[in-house]
Amino acid sequence: MTTFTFRTVPHIVFEDGGSERLASLAAPLLHHARRVVFITDKGVRSAGLLDAALGDFMDADIAVHVIDSVVADPPEQMVLDAAEEARRFGAQAVIGFGGGSPMDTAKIVALLLGGDQPLSEMYGVDQVRVRGLPLILVPTTAGTGSEVTNVAVLTTGATSKRGIAAPPLYAQMAVLDPGLTLGLPKHVTAATGIDAMVHAIEAYTNKRSKNPVSDALALAALKKLIPALERACADGSDRAARGDMLLGAMLAGQAFSNSPVGAVHAMAYPLGGIFHVPHGLSNSVVLPPVLKFNAVACEDLYAEIATHCGLKPGSAGLIDEMERLADAVGIERRLSQLGISHNDIPRMAEDVAANDRLLPNNPRELGYDDIVALYEDIL
Ligand SMILES: NC(=O)c1ccc[n+]([C@@H]2O[C@H](COP(=O)([O-])OP(=O)(O)OC[C@H]3O[C@@H](n4cnc5c(N)ncnc54)[C@H](O)[C@@H]3O)[C@@H](O)[C@H]2O)c1
Ligand SMILES: [Fe+2]
Structure with missing residues (x-):
């Protein structure tokens, strides 16, 4: 019998337009907080995505301060500076x-x-x-599932990424508003969507912590994500597809927060840390070779996913579909397309081989030489 514990965010709202009444939705959680800080980035702010939510807080007479200095793959110092700014404002909730x-x-x-x-x-x-202070998370991409995970990943030093994983990182509330994702560009939709699929696949095949709850969530996530990705990429204004992507990413987030990711993420990290390839794209590029490498160790699990999602039978059903989808939505398939060359591989492989947080989750053991061979395969 599997022994496991399962945790997640206690309050999840899925509502088209929900962010427009964020202050009302958040009211029970904010208690007596009168000063709230929004953490965002310039792209999200300049797209006007915050405007309605900010207006709702002002209408509720709650003082808001917006920090929009976040950059991709948050560097440690940027996070410390944001905390200092929030402290100076006197933030009571985030x-x-x-x-x-x-x-x-x-x-x-x-x-x-x-x-x-x-x-x-x-x-x-x-x-x-x-x-922490009361925390509410509102995703505008359908990918990381961070709104329901206990994880934060920061860039430390010049190139390496480090994770913090602990229960206090769970938010008190996640508000999922598909309307916020309508303007997400096609390439970001594609890459972040494949990241969500990787979360579900790696949670389902984690050899240490997969459990009946994470399994159910991972399968439900993939059943939503696989058919919705091409639709969301073909027509960004397709609200049903956007909604399915956001739901799928959240379900996958719940799964991998309890049954963490493995070699795909481990091999993706150096692409982000050293070459600043966006997280979703890094995962998408390394996914096919890792699936093929792992298949001998988890043929049955890949086949179960394929059957559940109505794909061709066997592990090939899943692997072929992931390769087809990447081509269909225009995702790069080779490291050379991302400016990475043969000479970079040893340094990347050393980083991966040293990742004792993620590699032990992978269904098949992989060492330095395997990692080099997998990178060479997609050069
Ligand atoms: N905490 C977790 O559980 C977890 C899991 C996976 C990845 N991550 C981390 O998340 C980060 C990647 O997050 P991401 O892939 O969501 O990308 P991101 O947050 O870095 O955003 C990418 C770009 O998309 C833009 N953008 C976001 N929403 C938009 C919208 N609706 N319309 C138009 N533009 C929009 C942003 O302005 C930004 O330029 C990495 O640091 C990665 O390590 C965390
Ligand atoms: Fe990820």
């Missing part, structure tokens, strides 16, 4: 509004303002000792 980068930043800002533990002591698994 709203992360955007893709994974603003949401992850908001999680850490909430923790830093909620107690006196330094960020440097939070890295790793279950190292966080403080409870």
Whole structure:
């Protein structure tokens, strides 16, 4: 019998237009907070996505301050600066509004303002000792699932990414509004959507912590995401497809927060850390070779996904569909297209081989030589 624990965000709202009444939705969680900080980035802010939500807070007589300095793959110093700005404002609650980068930043800002533990002591698994300020997350990409995960990933030093995973990173509320994702450009829709699929696949095949709840969520996620991705890419204004993408990403987030990701993410990290390839794209590029490598160890699990999603039978059903989808939505398939060359591979492979947080989750063991061969395969 499998022993497991399962945690998630306790309050999830899925509502087209829900962000326009964010203050009303959040009211029970904010208690007596009269000063709320929004953490976002310039792209999200200039697209006007915050405007209705900010208006709703002002109507409720709650003072708001917007910090839009978040950049992709949040660097540690940027997060510390955002926390300082939020502290100067006197924030009593934090709203992360955007893709994974603003949401992850908001999680850490909430923790830093909620107690006196330094960020440097939070890295790793279950190292966080403080409870954060009340935190509400509103995703504007359908990919990371960060709105329901206990994880934040920061860029530390010049090139490496480090994760913080602990229960205090769960938000008190996630508000999913498909309307916010209508203007997401096609290429970002494609890459972030495949990231969500990778979360579900890796949660379903995690050899240490997969469990009946994460399994059900991962399958439900893929059943929504696989048919919706091409539709959302072909017509960004397709609300039903956008809604399915957002739901699928959230379900996958719940799954991998409890049954974490493996070699695809481990191999994607150096692409982001060293070459600044966006997270979703990094995962999409390394996905096919890792699926093929893993198939001998988890043929049955890939076949179960294929059957559940109505794909061709066997592991080939899943692998072929992932390759077909990447081509159909115009995702790059080769490292050379991302400016990465043969000479870069040893350094990347060393980073991956040292990843003792994610590699042990992978269904098949892989060492330095395997990693080099997998990168070479997609050069
Ligand atoms: N915490 C987790 O569980 C978790 C999981 C996976 C990835 N991540 C992290 O999340 C980050 C990646 O997040 P992401 O893929 O969502 O991208 P992102 O947040 O970095 O955003 C990418 C770009 O999309 C733009 N954008 C976002 N929403 C938009 C919209 N609706 N319309 C137009 N433009 C929009 C942003 O302005 C930005 O330029 C990475 O740092 C990654 O490591 C975290
Ligand atoms: Fe991811």
